[in-house]
Amino acid sequence: MLPKNNYNNFYCPAIWKQVHLSTNGEILPCCVYKNDGKSEYIKDSNLEVHNSDIFINDRKKVLDKKVPKGCIYCVKQEAQNIKSHREHLIDKLSPVMATLAPTETTPVRDKSLKVGNEDIEYLDVRLGNTCNFMCNFCGPSASHLLAKEALKAIPTLFSYKEALNLHQFNNKDVFEKFLKSIDNYPNLKWVHIAGGEPFYMKKELLMLLDAIKNKSQVKVRILTNVSVYDEEIIKKLDDFNKVSLMLSIDSVGKAIEISRWKSNWKLLDENVTKFLELKLKHSPAKYILQFVPAISIFTVMNLPNFLKYVINKKIRAEILFIQDPVEQVVNLLDSEQLRHVKKELRSFEDQESLYKWCNYDEVLNQLDYYIKNNNVDNSIIREFWKKQDVYEKYRKYSLKKEMPFLHSIIKKV
Numbered sequence: 001m002l003p004k005n006n007y008n009n010f011y012c013p014a015i016w017k018q019v020h021l022s023t024n025g026e027i028l029p030c031c032v033y034k035n036d037g038k039s040e041y042i043k044d045s046n047l048e049v050h051n052s053d054i055f056i057n058d059r060k061k062v063l064d065k066k067v068p069k070g071c072i073y074c075v076k077q078e079a080q081n082i083k084s085h086r087e088h089l090i091d092k093l094s095p096v097m098a099t100l101a102p103t104e105t106t107p108v109r110d111k112s113l114k115v116g117n118e119d120i121e122y123l124d125v126r127l128g129n130t131c132n133f134m135c136n137f138c139g140p141s142a143s144h145l146l147a148k149e150a151l152k153a154i155p156t157l158f159s160y161k162e163a164l165n166l167h168q169f170n171n172k173d174v175f176e177k178f179l180k181s182i183d184n185y186p187n188l189k190w191v192h193i194a195g196g197e198p199f200y201m202k203k204e205l206l207m208l209l210d211a212i213k214n215k216s217q218v219k220v221r222i223l224t225n226v227s228v229y230d231e232e233i234i235k236k237l238d239d240f241n242k243v244s245l246m247l248s249i250d251s252v253g254k255a256i257e258i259s260r261w262k263s264n265w266k267l268l269d270e271n272v273t274k275f276l277e278l279k280l281k282h283s284p285a286k287y288i289l290q291f292v293p294a295i296s297i298f299t300v301m302n303l304p305n306f307l308k309y310v311i312n313k314k315i316r317a318e319i320l321f322i323q324d325p326v327e328q329v330v331n332l333l334d335s336e337q338l339r340h341v342k343k344e345l346r347s348f349e350d351q352e353s354l355y356k357w358c359n360y361d362e363v364l365n366q367l368d369y370y371i372k373n374n375n376v377d378n379s380i381i382r383e384f385w386k387k388q389d390v391y392e393k394y395r396k397y398s399l400k401k402e403m404p405f406l407h408s409i410i411k412k413v
Contacts, residue, residue, distance in 0.1 A: 010067045012074070012086040015058045016115055018122040019050060023129045023141050023196070025174050029055065031124055031194075032073040032085050051114040059113040076323065081365045089122070092190070120185040124192045125178075127204045131196040133225050134261040136391070137296050137328050142196060145262070153390045175204070179211040188214070192221045199228035209236045216241050223248060223292065227263065229271045234278060243287050245275055250293030250319075251302045252309050258402055259298035261395060272313060291317035296328040297384075297406065301337065303363075304344040310357050311350070317358040321366045327384035331374040332410055338374070342367045378413045385412050 014020070014030040022028060027049040028035060035054070049055070058068040067075060074084035131143040140147035182188070191212060198205045199222075212218050220237065221244040237243045249268060250256065257263050279287040291310060295303060300321075310317045321330055330338065342364065345354065354360045388399055400407040 010065070010071075011062060011090070012071060013089050014086070014122075015055055015062065015068070017119060018089070018124060019120055020124040021126055021178060023126045029058065029070065030085060030089070031126075033070040034072055035070060050120070056113045063113075073323070080369050082320070082362060083359070092122075117184045118187050121187055122190045122192070123182070123185075123188065125194070125208065127193065127195045127198055127201045127208070129196050130201050131225075132200050132227055133197065133263055134395075136259050136261065136298060136387075137294060137322050137325060139325075144196070149390075149394055152394055175207070179207065182211050183213060188212075188218055190219050190221065192223070194223040197225050197227065198222050199224050199230055199233060202230060202233060205233060206236060209233075209239075212240075215239045219244065221246060225249075225260065225263070226268045226271045226275070229274045238282075242285060245287065245289050246292045247272065247275070247289060247315070248294070249291055249306075250295055251299040251306050253302075253305075254402065255299050255302040258397070258399075259296060261391075272315070276313065276315070289315045291315055293317055293319050295319060295321045295330065297330050297332050297410070298328070298403070300330045300333065300341060301405065303341055304348075307345070307348075307354060307358060311353045314357065316356075319358055319363050319366075321370070325383075327380050327387065329370070331370040332376055332381065332384060333374070334409070335371045335374050337409065338367055338371045342371070381410065381413050384410060 012029075014033070018030060020028045020030050020033070022031075026035075058070065061068045071086070074086040077084040078087070126142075129140065129142050129144050129147065131138075131145060134143055134145045134149065138146060140150045191208075193205065193208065195201055205222075209220070212220070218240065219242040220240050223246045225248045248260075249272070251259060252269075253265050256268070257265055275287075275289055279289055293299070293306065299306070303319075307317070323329060345360075345363070348354055351360075392398060
């Protein structure tokens with residue numbers, strides 16, 4: 001059920017202007033779209049999918065001032081006063097999207113609700129699920145190592161085996177078909193690349209970058225866990241006028257090594273420095289660096305230390321509190337602990353720097369939301385410990401030893 005709110009003017013550019021390619025070759029409007037079990041996969045033309053019944057029906061709903069069911073993730077974020085993926089897309093594409101926004105004065109030009117190649121401006125590409133990390137809040141579709149762990153843990157943790165084969169580019173025909181489709185979009189402006197870990201999937205990443213012909217027009221954005229700095233990839237990126245590197249770091253020291261299992265804090269810090277040096281070698285607008293933390297129960301108590309790191313590095317952070325999986329949402333902690341985090345942030349002498357280097361208002365709003373909404377069902381707590389038992393068995397670590405504070409707060413039920 002959609003949260004109660006006023007969505008009479010709900011509009012998202014993704015269902016008109018974006019193609020999202022998932023790790024298994026599925027085509028969706030965006031990365032957070034919930035497909036309700038209905039899937040469309042790469043065909044001879046991506047537009048065959050983009051103009052399928054699923055997309056057409058969603059566009060019709062928006063024109064009828066209704067919210068598509070697949071858009072529930074963004075609706076929930078907005079209900080919590082969190083800037084949603086939809087709102088970020090509107091900001092990013094606003095100069096061109098204004099002419100296509102369905103309003104009474106600006107109707108969609110094609111009453112069939114179909115789009116053409118010239119309408120596509122944004123590609124969101126998942127290279128596959130090959131990844132060198134096993135992040136606690138992630139899943140097999142984005143990490144082949146988690147997929148292997150899932151197979152060991154069946155049926156305790158996961159009930160599906162197909163995740164092990166989700167690396168879509170093992171299928172050469174699928175990969176080549178997608179690469180060829182890029183030339184069909186004359187007005188392409190953005191290519192967002194994620195994985196898995198793109199820098200760890202060097203072959204596929206280089207092939208994708210080579211397939212983007214109009215490098216002066218297209219802006220590339222890569223989401224990376226910062227574990228790999230590769231000179232050959234950097235050389236390819238230098239061909240583009242603008243590159244955004246989204247650094248998936250959400251804590252410092254031991255906390256990130258537990259949350260993002262198999263990470264090494266010393267290496268991550270060294271690579272952040274390398275990316276900063278890369279930025280300084282070019283014009284200020286050439287390389288854009290941004291931290292994109294995903295705050296969970298494993299990292300929220302360390303948030304003040306992380307923000308000190310952010311301010312020291314002078315790299316802006318767009319902080320998001322995870323909503324899924326539910327057993328790692330920060331409201332598993334009691335209100336007192338979250339108030340302590342907020343108090344620490346408020347005690348920073350340099351509040352101005354917090355506003356400058358992160359989305360500080362949203363951080364405070366999200367903390368307030370979870371302080372007020374922390375009545376967690378016992379089933380969620382049991383799920384947390386079920387997964388922890390699996391992690392400790394196969395990863396050979398002890399939460400009690402590594403994070404005794406967290407271990408003591410979340411009581412087994």
